[in-house]
Amino acid sequence: MAIYPAWVRRVGTFVIPLFLITNFGPMFLLGQINWLHAGLALIASLLLFAAVRLLWKQAVKGYSSASS
Incomplete structure (x- = not known):
């Protein structure tokens, strides 16, 4: 993470939490x-978890199986 410019670190931490997952723990x-x-x-x-959960619930409400 330290090898990237500041804007890439911000995007990788807060927008796409890749750096959060891989670097923040260690x-x-x-x-x-x-x-x-x-x-x-x-x-x-x-x-982000709450947003994904809400999107998932909305998607499941509109789901209809192809075989039913």
């Missing part, structure tokens, strides 16, 4: 990120 354990970034990452994860 970096937090090594003490390389502060509590603010860890908290923001947690909040972003929860918001």
Whole structure:
């Protein structure tokens, strides 16, 4: 993550949480990120989870099987 420019790190952390998944755990354990970034990452994860859950529920409501 550290080899990328700042804008790529922001996109990879907050828009597409790839860096969140792969880097924040080890970096937090090594003490390389502060509590603010860890908290923001947690909040972003929860918001994305809620958004995906709502989209999934909407998609299932409109689903009809091809065999029924």
